[in-house]
Amino acid sequence: QVGEAVPASQRGSWTSFLKSIASFSGDLSSMTAPPFILSPVSLTEFPAYWCERPELFAAIADAKSDEDRALAVLKWFISTLKGQYTSRNDTMGSEKKPLNPVLGELFYGMWPDKGGRGQTDLLVEQVSHHPPITAYVIENKAKGLKLVGHNAQKTSFSGGSIIVKQIGHAILTVKNLSASSASGAPPVTEYLITLPRLRIDGLWYGSPYIELCETSYIVGGGFVSTVEYKGKGYFSGKSHSFKATVSPAPGAPGREHVVEGLWHTTSKFVKGGVSGKGDFHDVNGPKEEVTVVAGGGDGAPEGEMGEFETRKLWRLVAKGIREGDFESASREKGRIENEQRQRRRDEVAAGTSWALKHFTPIASDPVYERLGALAKIQPPTEDAYVFLDNWPKTAPVSGA
Numbered sequence: 001q002v003g004e005a006v007p008a009s010q011r012g013s014w015t016s017f018l019k020s021i022a023s024f025s026g027d028l029s030s031m032t033a034p035p036f037i038l039s040p041v042s043l044t045e046f047p048a049y050w051c052e053r054p055e056l057f058a059a060i061a062d063a064k065s066d067e068d069r070a071l072a073v074l075k076w077f078i079s080t081l082k083g084q085y086t087s088r089n090d091t092m093g094s095e096k097k098p099l100n101p102v103l104g105e106l107f108y109g110m111w112p113d114k115g116g117r118g119q120t121d122l123l124v125e126q127v128s129h130h131p132p133i134t135a136y137v138i139e140n141k142a143k144g145l146k147l148v149g150h151n152a153q154k155t156s157f158s159g160g161s162i163i164v165k166q167i168g169h170a171i172l173t174v175k176n177l178s179a180s181s182a183s184g185a186p187p188v189t190e191y192l193i194t195l196p197r198l199r200i201d202g203l204w205y206g207s208p209y210i211e212l213c214e215t216s217y218i219v220g221g222g223f224v225s226t227v228e229y230k231g232k233g234y235f236s237g238k239s240h241s242f243k244a245t246v247s248p249a250p251g252a253p254g255r256e257h258v259v260e261g262l263w264h265t266t267s268k269f270v271k272g273g274v275s276g277k278g279d280f281h282d283v284n285g286p287k288e289e290v291t292v293v294a295g296g297g298d299g300a301p302e303g304e305m306g307e308f309e310t311r312k313l314w315r316l317v318a319k320g321i322r323e324g325d326f327e328s329a330s331r332e333k334g335r336i337e338n339e340q341r342q343r344r345r346d347e348v349a350a351g352t353s354w355a356l357k358h359f360t361p362i363a364s365d366p367v368y369e370r371l372g373a374l375a376k377i378q379p380p381t382e383d384a385y386v387f388l389d390n391w392p393k394t395a396p397v398s399g400a
């Protein structure tokens with residue numbers, strides 16, 4: 001039945017929401033949806049999913065060879081997918097519609113050092129509102145690791161599902177901390193990471209969930225990893241199946257490895273592998289959520305968030321959604337949106353434009369072009385956001 005999982009009073013608005021997404025393609029984030037499907041979390045918080053297993057991120061720096069490192073990068077990447085694509089179902093019962101960030105929205109966080117893995121820091125900025133684009137950096141300075149990326153989405157509707165094409169990519173930079181100029185080793189190794197396509201199923205019933213489709217790549221350090229995603233009814237017959245092939249880049253030395261399994265649980269080597277070990281990844285154990293920190297700014301005192309920091313900006317909207325007080329949630333949301341519209345009008349009148357804090361846009365990313373060519377990734381070039389390397393002085397959120 002239509003909307004089995006939808007509160008009876010919202011079934012009508014759910015079916016009209018579905019009708020409007022079926023006849024429309026573009027920016028889903030700006031569409032009004034019934035209350036039961038709203039999430040109190042802004043999309044600026046999503047980049048934190050990249051590091052909820054900080055020890056796997058840190059392990060990339062400890063790899064002993066290019067081949068080891070390619071496998072460590074793949075293992076970390078695959079281990080993020082459960083959080084990225086199933087965690088709303090686990091915590092909120094289904095996929096939900098996140099808050100649509102405002103231009104210039106900021107989110108700062110960190111994972112503390114533990115057992116020598118080093119501290120990892122997170123910085124996110126909403127770099128565009130129309131279309132929505134989120135840029136982020138995740139850096140573990142002690143380990144010489146830095147992930148810089150941005151993401152946007154193009155959505156369409158097909159066979160009752162929403163298809164989400166992810167636009168954007170990430171570049172992981174691994175500093176060779178022990179390289180001497182004589183060793184001949186490059187000072188940094190870069191990896192290009194591309195993102196899978198999503199299908200959002202279960203819409204009819206009102207309990208959406210994500211399945212990953214098609215292919216994503218990790219290219220760099222002399223290796224190309226190709227990750228193929230398949231859902232129920234494909235090669236293993238199970239949801240969330242994947243097969244990853246790690247091959248030496250054209251002309252580079254090394255063995256081929258193949259891993260198969262379910263990205264939300266475990267996987268195994270079916271070819272190659274590290275001596276005697278058949279198991280690859282396992283995300284049944286607990287993950288570590290990001291610790292939100294305050295970036296200050298706008299004259300806010302230490303330990304307090306500035307007006308544009310996600311948790312402060314959306315505080316009342318999120319409270320309304322959490323407590324089921326949708327009237328005040330939508331009033332507060334309206335207030336934020338009106339304020340944004342006024343800012344944009346003022347900028348037009350003054351002939352100025354919004355200045356980003358942490359990133360500069362570039363029309364084509366040379367690292368994407370160089371590494372993407374090794375795996376014939378399409379399109380051959382993409383725009384990107386260069387991090388200005390200006391981490392703010394953050395502080396624990398007081399009273400948190």
Ligand code: CLR
Nearest residue numbers: 028029037046084095096097098151153164208
């Ligand atoms: C954002 C980047 C993250 C991975 C990720 C996970 C879930 C995606 C989200 C991205 C983009 C926005 C998204 C969301 C799932 C649902 C939501 C596509 C790609 C859309 C806008 C909301 C659809 C509304 C229905 C749930 C009714 O690394």
